[in-house]
Amino acid sequence: MIRPMTPEDLDQVMEIEKRSYTSGWARATYEKSLASPSCRYLVEEEENRICGYAGIYLAPEEAELFTIACDPKYRRKGIASRLMDALLHILKDENIRAFFLEVRSSNEPAKSLYKKYGFTQTGIRKQYYRDPEEDALLMTLEL
Numbered sequence: 001m002i003r004p005m006t007p008e009d010l011d012q013v014m015e016i017e018k019r020s021y022t023s024g025w026a027r028a029t030y031e032k033s034l035a036s037p038s039c040r041y042l043v044e045e046e047e048n049r050i051c052g053y054a055g056i057y058l059a060p061e062e063a064e065l066f067t068i069a070c071d072p073k074y075r076r077k078g079i080a081s082r083l084m085d086a087l088l089h090i091l092k093d094e095n096i097r098a099f100f101l102e103v104r105s106s107n108e109p110a111k112s113l114y115k116k117y118g119f120t121q122t123g124i125r126k127q128y129y130r131d132p133e134e135d136a137l138l139m140t141l142e143l
């Protein structure tokens with residue numbers, strides 16, 4: 001079941017975050033972002049267990065994907081795809097025209113997911129990431 005993320009989900013979300021990103025967000029960043037009216041966070045929950053989550057930032061006509069991650073135990077089961085579908089519904093309701101994201105240049109699973117949804121590479125930020133240092137690819141989906 002996909003539903004909005006709540007602060008009570010953050011224990012489980014932070015566990016997945018640690019296993020999914022080498023330099024993920026701090027819990028306090030999630031708490032602040034969850035409270036922002038410009039952000040929407042979703043979780044996929046099965047039998048009281050959070051299996052994946054995603055978050056976006058909404059601006060007039062534009063949105064940015066902040067995060068999408070799935071518990072390593074539940075990957076390749078369509079969870080990220082279900083989260084993306086739900087996010088795209090939100091974007092449609094909000095009349096968003098362009099959806100942006102940044103991804104590590106070596107992150108093949110994520111790049112493949114985004115390409116499947118029609119994102120194309122529209123830029124590159126050299127040495128944008130740390131731990132390890134790596135370029136960010138900017139990807140865009142016109143809606």
Ligand SMILES: CC(C)(COP(=O)(O)OP(=O)(O)OC[C@H]1O[C@@H](n2cnc3c(N)ncnc32)[C@H](O)[C@@H]1OP(=O)(O)O)[C@@H](O)C(=O)NCCC(=O)NCCS
Pocket residue numbers: 020021052067068069070071074075076077078079080081082102103104107108109110112113114116
């Ligand atoms: C990227 C990620 C969210 C995908 O989650 P997932 O639930 O396993 O993805 P899905 O099962 O919905 O797969 C959807 C598509 O993603 C791509 N994909 C997912 N895992 C992949 C892998 N290991 N290798 C290649 N492509 C992959 C495929 O295109 C797949 O479609 P297909 O199954 O028809 O081939 C997950 O690997 C993850 O949490 N990674 C760590 C966090 C991260 O890097 N997030 C992105 C930050 S920019």
